[in-house]
Amino acid sequence: MRRLQLVGPGVRHAARSGLASLVLLALTALCAAQDGPYVLRAEDGGWVALSVAPGDAGPQKREQALGAQREITVPGVGSLPEFRVVLREPAAAARDDIKVPAKTPLFVVADTHGEYEILVAQLQKHGVVDAKLAWKFGRGHLVVLGDVFDRGPNQTEILWLLYKLEAEAAKAGGGSHLLLGNHETMILRGDQRYLHPRYAETTRVLGAGSYSELFGPDTLAGQWLRSRPTMLRINDQLFLHGGVSRALADSGLSIAQVNAGVRALLSGSAPATDTERRRAELLLGPLGPLWYRGYFSSQSSFPAADEEDLARVLAVFSVRRIFIGHTIVPTITSLYGGKVIAVQVYPKKGESGAIQFESLLIRSGELWRANLEGLQKLDDRPAF
Numbered sequence: 001m002r003r004l005q006l007v008g009p010g011v012r013h014a015a016r017s018g019l020a021s022l023v024l025l026a027l028t029a030l031c032a033a034q035d036g037p038y039v040l041r042a043e044d045g046g047w048v049a050l051s052v053a054p055g056d057a058g059p060q061k062r063e064q065a066l067g068a069q070r071e072i073t074v075p076g077v078g079s080l081p082e083f084r085v086v087l088r089e090p091a092a093a094a095r096d097d098i099k100v101p102a103k104t105p106l107f108v109v110a111d112t113h114g115e116y117e118i119l120v121a122q123l124q125k126h127g128v129v130d131a132k133l134a135w136k137f138g139r140g141h142l143v144v145l146g147d148v149f150d151r152g153p154n155q156t157e158i159l160w161l162l163y164k165l166e167a168e169a170a171k172a173g174g175g176s177h178l179l180l181g182n183h184e185t186m187i188l189r190g191d192q193r194y195l196h197p198r199y200a201e202t203t204r205v206l207g208a209g210s211y212s213e214l215f216g217p218d219t220l221a222g223q224w225l226r227s228r229p230t231m232l233r234i235n236d237q238l239f240l241h242g243g244v245s246r247a248l249a250d251s252g253l254s255i256a257q258v259n260a261g262v263r264a265l266l267s268g269s270a271p272a273t274d275t276e277r278r279r280a281e282l283l284l285g286p287l288g289p290l291w292y293r294g295y296f297s298s299q300s301s302f303p304a305a306d307e308e309d310l311a312r313v314l315a316v317f318s319v320r321r322i323f324i325g326h327t328i329v330p331t332i333t334s335l336y337g338g339k340v341i342a343v344q345v346y347p348k349k350g351e352s353g354a355i356q357f358e359s360l361l362i363r364s365g366e367l368w369r370a371n372l373e374g375l376q377k378l379d380d381r382p383a384f
Helices: 018-032 116-125 155-172 182-188 197-206 211-215 220-226 246-250 255-266 274-284 307-316
Strands: 035-041 047-053 060-065 071-074 083-086 106-109 141-144 175-178 231-234 237-240 321-324 333-335 340-342 359-363 366-371 374-377
Touching (some): 035 071, 035 220, 116 155, 116 366, 155 175, 182 211, 182 255, 197 211, 211 220, 231 255, 307 321
Parallel strands (some): 321 340
Antiparallel strands (some): 035 047, 047 060, 071 083, 231 237
């Protein structure tokens, strides 16, 4: 089998009745009453935290000069507690290549799209964080394959949680790694077409010209996001959001060059030569690592990857397996005899209220589907 044949209608987000629309509007208004903080540079060169808070006349802007405090509080959501985040100095570029002992557990999450409560339930169930949202995974590594942003109502909370866990994991001898997805790059480049309505209200209340301004290169979270990798190799396994096309493999770009190239484009560096323009089109276009879907037969607009293409990709990047998000599958699925693992099971609640979401646990070389029911061994046969 060259590529995976997907079935089912996919995920639908539009309300289908007048009643559903009213409920959506009410929920949006409720969510919009509280958001943030967003940490921006103040005129005096320090940091200021901007938040949306409920007020008698509706959502209100709250501004707090951080001074030497360098700590923010992220409000609770639903039954989840608030948590504190110690802010750090501007981040250095994240690593491109990590070596860990063979038995180090890896927990892989894809495409959370603002579904904070579902993500936390998953992380708590499998011992990545505790009841207070502190790191619990010891020397293990959490790998998030991008697309924290857009569609769902709680991307801010996910972002700060991952920022906090990065420091806590490092202190424990483990690691927490957020990779860039196409939706992160869209927001950072001003494309807000999939933004949840809550954040349009945040933009209005905070007086920003656009939501993307709250993640500019001079903001704390914006700078941190621009330091994240697009591709990450851990031992002999490659992690990224979309996929690796034959064109990318044949481009001669290394993992480090891909990561540096995307960072430069997100920081506003304009391609100056024809060569740089072609590289930018590759990195941010449909054949690039953020958008490519050629491993799936339902994605006919993308050049299909055959076994020879995949062998070339694995050889060029010196890996034996690739883990991807971006393209929705009904369950975590092994492709190409286990050489590609599709992780993107969209987080949502079913009609009964049951959560539908899966992550992947890699433990002692074995792959396990992880959900709120527990673990299920993943083999190399296609799931459907």
